[in-house]
Amino acid sequence: MSELTHPRPRLRPRLRLRRTALATAFCAALALGAAACGPFGDDPKAAGPFGELTGPQIADKAITATKAADSLTLDLAVRTTDGPMKARLAVDIRKKCAGTLTVGTTGTAEVVKPDDTFAYLRFDEAFLREQAKGESAEMQEAVLKELRGRWVKTAVSDPEAKESLELCDLKALLADFEQGTALSVKSGETTVGGRKALMLTQAFDKEKTTLYVATEGEPHLLKIVTAGGEEPGTIAFTDYGKPVTATPPPAKDILDEKQ
Numbered sequence: 483m484s485e486l487t488h489p490r491p492r493l494r495p496r497l498r499l500r501r502t503a504l505a506t507a508f509c510a511a512l513a514l515g516a517a518a519c520g521p522f523g524d525d526p527k528a529a530g531p532f533g534e535l536t537g538p539q540i541a542d543k544a545i546t547a548t549k550a551a552d553s554l555t556l557d558l559a560v561r562t563t564d565g566p567m568k569a570r571l572a573v574d575i576r577k578k579c580a581g582t583l584t585v586g587t588t589g590t591a592e593v594v595k596p597d598d599t600f601a602y603l604r605f606d607e608a609f610l611r612e613q614a615k616g617e618s619a620e621m622q623e624a625v626l627k628e629l630r631g632r633w634v635k636t637a638v639s640d641p642e643a644k645e646s647l648e649l650c651d652l653k654a655l656l657a658d659f660e661q662g663t664a665l666s667v668k669s670g671e672t673t674v675g676g677r678k679a680l681m682l683t684q685a686f687d688k689e690k691t692t693l694y695v696a697t698e699g700e701p702h703l704l705k706i707v708t709a710g711g712e713e714p715g716t717i718a719f720t721d722y723g724k725p726v727t728a729t730p731p732p733a734k735d736i737l738d739e740k741q
Contacts, residue, residue, distance in 0.1 A: 531697035537666035537682050544682075544695040545660050548703045549653050551575070554722050558649065560708075560715025569649050572726040579650035580728040586612060594633070595650055596728045601643060602633040602736065633731045655717075659706060662691065671697070674704040675720065687711075 532540050548554070553574035560567050564585075571581030571593065579595035589609030595601040605613070610629055614622040636643045649655060665684040672679055672694070679694040689711030694704045706717045730736075 531671070531678070531680055532701075537668050538663050540668070540680065540695060540701070541663035541666040541682050541684075541693060542660075544693065544701045544703050545656050545663065547701050548719065549656055551700075551702060551722050553578075553724055553726050554652070554702075555581075555720050555724070556649070556652075556655075557718040557720070558715065560713055562713050571649055572721065572724070572728075573650055573652050574726045576726075577650075578726040578728040579647065580726060583646075583649070585609065588612075591646075592633075593647070593650070594728050594730065595638065595647060596730050598638055600635055600730075601638050601647055601650075602635055602731055603646065604631070604633045604731075605629060629737065631735070632737045633735055635736050656703075659691070659693070662686070666693065675718075677704060679704050 532543075535543070553572065555570065555572045558567070558569040566587065568584040569581065571579055571583075573579045577595070577598040579593060579601075582590055582592055584590045589612045590606045591609055592604040593601065594603075607626065607630060610626055611622065614625045617625070638644070638647065662684045665686060666682040667684075669681045669683040669692070672681055674694045674696075678697045680697050682693040682695060684691040684693070689708065691706065691708045693706055696702045696704050700722070702722055703719050705719065708714050708716075
């Protein structure tokens, strides 16, 4: 194949919710003397769907249950420093992943990851044109001719592929939120998609994150909403336990980047 550099979605899809170690340590140090620092504003005896569990305990329980789910679908909409981004991906514990990523207002990439060895990406024309901006007209047309309608096969271990497939790694995605659980405070009950949920808020600086935890059945996360900060957005979690279909595309439609 030619020496074209295949466009890849340069995504940094994680909502940046890492709380600094300093802030968490500060709250922990005041645990014996302060009544309203992060989780210590919780009344451990308060009535509710999780009984005497504190906000941090519930948040930890929810993240653990979500990471252990056999499968789920996540819908993400976030406003990044590079513009808006959306994703809808079905993932499972067997490393399967399938769905779409939309970068900006139009460009969309399809993702099929049957296992933890290879992944297949297909970019629509709007995505390809955006990636080829700044190139000569001839180069742009060459990119479109070679990649239009075709899937790019890539090793999951490839550094650039890892960046493109970040959202397929549920455990890595939730790791950002896991670091903020110590700041979780119970903030009322509501419903999400018809399911009863407990809200847990995490406030830090100008950013506020709300975790919605199912109160019936497994304590799965149903939604995470971040307001303020550099990258506000929402992630919804649905279709728990629904099998993920991630079938490799036909060989005739695949462009192997190693060829």
